[in-house]
Amino acid sequence: MTKFDQIRPFYDAEANAAILEIVNNPMLIAMMEFSFPEDKTGQWKELMKRTHSLRDFQINFIYPGLMKVLERSSDGLSTSGFEILEPNTAYLFISNHRDIILDTSLLNACLYEKGLVMTTSAIGDNLIKKPFLKTLSRLNRNFAIRRGLKGRELLESSQIASEYISNSLLHENRSVWIAQREGRTKDGNDVTQKGVLRMLTLAEKDTDAFQYFKKIKVVPVSISYEYDPTDKLKIPQLIAKARDEKYIKSENEDFLNLMRGIIGTKKRIHLSINGVLDKEIDEIDQKDGSLSDKLSDLATVIDQKIWDGYRLWPSNFIAHDMLHQKNEFAEEYNREEKEAFEKRIKEKIDSKNPEEVHNYLAMYANPVSNKKQLSTTSSSGS
Structure with missing residues (x-):
């Protein structure tokens, strides 16, 4: 068992066996009937049974489903900034985060359409506790971030996640998507958690920890929905926070958020790539200060890039x-x-x-x- 086995997506060699496990699952059937409404004979199922790579699974099944979601629940997706990205190059996309599935799926659809390296994407393990969702997420090249840990367990989990991200970027030439903070932004105030940046540095042992950010090509990403399809569902948690009360999720709340995000009305959506932070990292690194100070400065720069790229709607x-x-x-x-x-x-x-x-x-x-x-x-x- 390798150290990444608890969190990683499937390898291509494992893809077909995983597909065969879920191909008759009612939830997958419903998804494919939504994605391919004209397919009355279930041809998708035969094609899926012959699928042997994650890329083929994403392109032939996830991508058409996403296009159908955009068609039925939005007024279209616009983009900006992708022209600065180079083919065959891995980037660390640090994004604001509003929707469990769509944020990273929309980015990957754009990367695919533009012939760029698609991502392996972080997802909280609290969202994939059901066996079907865990299998589907691993087929969609998600890697799990373990939630609810403390102390030594948290440090060890963070170390493994950091090493997985580093390995993906620097050895597999695979881009990575990660949110700027733990969990989705509920209040619309997109702020980077310094702890996320600190976690990323844990894998770097050879060079200066801060210069590591230049090596992994950090790209801030902004995603803007005219209507947040899960806005109503976020209100109870926001009120609890305002009252300084502990918020306890209902049993199916994450799944309800996931489904509402997919089918709920979004109107227009914009996805902005906000440059590669090379010059900015050099400028921060030239200042006197501790690693903690530099991480704070980097978090501020990422915030400003995300705010600047955010498309404001009526x-x-x-x-x-x-x-x-x-x-x-x-x-x-x-x-x-x-x-x-x-x-x-x-x-x-x-x-x-x-x-x-x-x-x-x-x-x-x-x-x-x-x-x-x-x-x-x-x-x-x-």
């Missing part, structure tokens, strides 16, 4: 104006868009509950606040 501007009871951004939306957003609020939450309304509006407004903070920082620095 929903964000409307929420910001409603939250602050101003018309600061009235030119960014029209009456129909505001009425549609107000209707969504009434449908999703108790619009007479100030606590729910505040948290719902803040979720959409915070990206605007972050952009404002970014422009203030730029002005003071120039």
Whole structure:
């Protein structure tokens, strides 16, 4: 048993046996009927039985399913920044994180379409406890991040995850996707956890730990949904946090979030690649300071890149104006868009509950606040 076996995706040599285990699973059948509605004879199943690599599984089955999701639940996906990425080159994509499945799936679809190296992607092991979901995620080249650990167990788990990421990037030439923080951003305020960056350095033993970030080609990524399909589901956790109460998930909450993210209304989606952090890492490294100081500076740079690349939609501007009871951004939306957003609020939450309304509006407004903070920082620095 290798040290990565607990967390890694399947190897290609294991793919077919794993597929045969789940090919008759009702959940997979439902997914494929959604992906291939014109296939009335189950041809997908015969093709899947003859699939022997993760890439073929992703391209022939996951990708068409994702295209159908976009067709049925969104107004389309736009992209920017991909032209700076080079073919046959592995990158560490550090992304804001809003949706369990779609964030990384959309990035991989774009990488595939543009002939670039697709990723192995981090996923919390709490999301793949069901055997079917674990098998499906490993076929989709996900690697597991173990959750809920403390002390020595946490350190050992972080070390293995770091070594797996390093091995993927530097030895297998496989890009890696990881969220900027543990779990999804619930409140729309995309902030990088320094602990995620510290974890990445654990694998580096040969050179200066901070220069390791230059070696692995760090690329901040922003994903922006006009409507968050899981917005309603995030409210109870946000209220508990605001009250300083412990939030306990219901038994099927993660699965419900996963499904709602796939089928829920998103309207427009934008995915932005925000450059490779070479110059920025050199500038931070030239400053005096500890590794901890440099990681804090790097987290700030990643935040700023993600905020800068974030596409603001009418929903964000409307929420910001409603939250602050101003018309600061009235030119960014029209009456129909505001009425549609107000209707969504009434449908999703108790619009007479100030606590729910505040948290719902803040979720959409915070990206605007972050952009404002970014422009203030730029002005003071120039």
